[in-house]
Amino acid sequence: xxxxxxxxxxxxxxxxxxxxxxxxxxxxxxxxxxxxxxxxxxxxxxxxxxxxxxxxxxxxxxxxxxxxxxxxxxxxxxxxxxxxxxxxxxxxxxxxxxxxxxxxxxxxxxxxxxxxxxxxxxxxxxxxxxxxxxxxxxxxxxxxxxxxxxxxxxxxxxxxxxxxxxxxxxxxxxxxxxxxxxxxxxxxxxxxxxxxxxxxxxxxxxxxxxxxxxxxxxxxxxxxxxxxxxxxxxxxxxxxxxxxxxxxxxxxxxxxxxxxxxxxxxxxxxxxxxxxxxxxxxxxxxxxxxxxxxxxxxxxxxxxxxxxxxxxxxxxxxxxxxxxxxxxxxxxxxxxxxxxxxxxxxxxxxxxxxxxxxxxxxxxxxx
Numbered sequence: 470x471x472x473x474x475x476x477x478x479x480x481x482x483x484x485x486x487x488x489x490x491x492x493x494x495x496x497x498x499x500x501x502x503x504x505x506x507x508x509x510x511x512x513x514x515x516x517x518x519x520x521x522x523x524x525x526x527x528x529x530x531x532x533x534x535x536x537x538x539x540x541x542x543x544x545x546x547x548x549x550x551x552x553x554x555x556x557x558x559x560x561x562x563x564x565x566x567x568x569x570x571x572x573x574x575x576x577x578x579x580x581x582x583x584x585x586x587x588x589x590x591x592x593x594x595x596x597x598x599x600x601x602x603x604x605x606x607x608x609x610x611x612x613x614x615x616x617x618x619x620x621x622x623x624x625x626x627x628x629x630x631x632x633x634x635x636x637x638x639x640x641x642x643x644x645x646x647x648x649x650x651x652x653x654x655x656x657x658x659x660x661x662x663x664x665x666x667x668x669x670x671x672x673x674x675x676x677x678x679x680x681x682x683x684x685x686x687x688x689x690x691x692x693x694x695x696x697x698x699x700x701x702x703x704x705x706x707x708x709x710x711x712x713x714x715x716x717x718x719x720x721x722x723x724x725x726x727x728x729x730x731x732x733x734x735x736x737x738x739x740x741x742x743x744x745x746x747x748x749x750x751x752x753x754x755x756x757x758x759x760x761x762x763x764x765x766x767x768x769x770x771x772x773x774x775x776x777x778x779x780x781x782x783x784x785x786x787x788x789x790x791x792x793x794x795x796x797x798x799x800x801x802x803x804x805x806x807x808x809x810x811x812x813x814x815x816x817x818x819x820x821x822x823x824x825x826x827x828x829x830x831x832x833x834x835x836x
Contacts (some may be wrong), residue, residue, distance in 0.1 A: 593624025706757030766813025
């Protein structure tokens with residue numbers, strides 16, 4: 470499992486370029502852990518107990534489905550089994566007018582659906598081997614191995630933004646304030662474009678969020694992990710949080726003006742390795758980082774390899790894409806009182822699935 474050992478760095482000895490070399494492999498190893506069987510007492514609505522945050526017990530996320538699309542190459546998303554991973558929906562983004570866009574690495578295209586009925590409204594091809602994308606002000610920014618290609622809503626290419634070879638293989642990007650940032654596995658960000666023009670790569674500590682601040686995480690031993698935020702005004706805050714189990718990994722999801730969202734992976738067992746994954750919300754106030762206020766356990770359903778399955782929109786909406794045997798499903802998570810929260814539907818939580826258990830063998834024919 471990839472471990473955060475220092476702020477804004479995946480390990481003490483690796484550089485950003487070194488980390489990129491192993492990122493794809495490490496991601497698959499991390500996701501593999503969720504495929505292993507686990508028996509654990511989970512509190513109602515997925516609320517975790519944290520030793521330094523009793524307020525967590527009173528809050529939880531209420532889950533609501535907002536979009537879905539079936540595995541169907543003609544009327545939905547293509548699904549493809551290849552050696553090393555199962556492909557389908559590698560990333561997603563909400564659009565205006567009740568539309569959701571999915572990035573397919575199985576067919577190298579963007580597919581736009583109607584949120585009300587799941588019907589495909591349009592689709593268009595993108596550059597080969599896409600990893601991630603962002604939708605911003607009517608344009609799609611699609612990340613590939615060494616380029617960000619920009620398309621309008623009709624699929625017409627309107628720009629291409631190369632980036633230095635030292636960042637070759639990065640898997641994530643985002644947009645903020647009319648600029649494009651690569652999100653490095655080291656925990657740093659690199660600005661490569663602003664207002665339509667490529668810029669000399671400008672590095673920043675932490676992952677930039679849709680709120681304009683930079684957030685970093687690190688493991689702090691056993692059940693502890695640290696979160697650090699650097700605000701747009703330059704002020705920074707750091708705090709240690711304690712989970713109820715040993716923490717194996719902790720990663721930035723995003724932030725709003727009042728919340729920081731973290732992906733916390735905790736061990737159920739270390740031998741054999743069994744883990745579970747939680748979205749955690751931390752209060753952000755005038756005095757800096759507050760308490761952990763809510764959390765939810767994510768379903769153990771990973772039908773395909775996805776580079777981005779959790780997103781904080783510029784509007785502040787927290788979204789989670791879950792893939793199962795039927796297709797890709799997007800849920801909105803809203804903070805509420807624990808006794809009023811709705812969990813993921815049983816059709817999602819009842820069946821545990823991971824693509825690592827169902828990958829094509831060398832002597833099998835690809836689908």
